[in-house]
Amino acid sequence: MNIVLGILIILVIVVGVVWIGLKVKPKPFTPFLAQNIELKTMILPGDLPVPVTRFYHAIFGDEIPIIGSAVISGQAKMFPQL
Numbered sequence: 001m002n003i004v005l006g007i008l009i010i011l012v013i014v015v016g017v018v019w020i021g022l023k024v025k026p027k028p029f030t031p032f033l034a035q036n037i038e039l040k041t042m043i044l045p046g047d048l049p050v051p052v053t054r055f056y057h058a059i060f061g062d063e064i065p066i067i068g069s070a071v072i073s074g075q076a077k078m079f080p081q082l
Contacts, residue, residue, distance in 0.1 A: 032071045040066045
């Protein structure tokens, strides 16, 4: 009987700690400070479809930037699936 009661108490404590942990809102990360670096570019390939070529010419001109990485930041909420 004491073992069952002990396991039940531990289970209630663990569930309580998890519940409280899910209620605490974390601090957001510090904003990413972008460094001004020179972008590498490449010439627009000639084998692209006409609408794609027209779009890239309107946005970038004859040379398009080569993007090696990106930074995405924000906050989201997650809810358990019950």
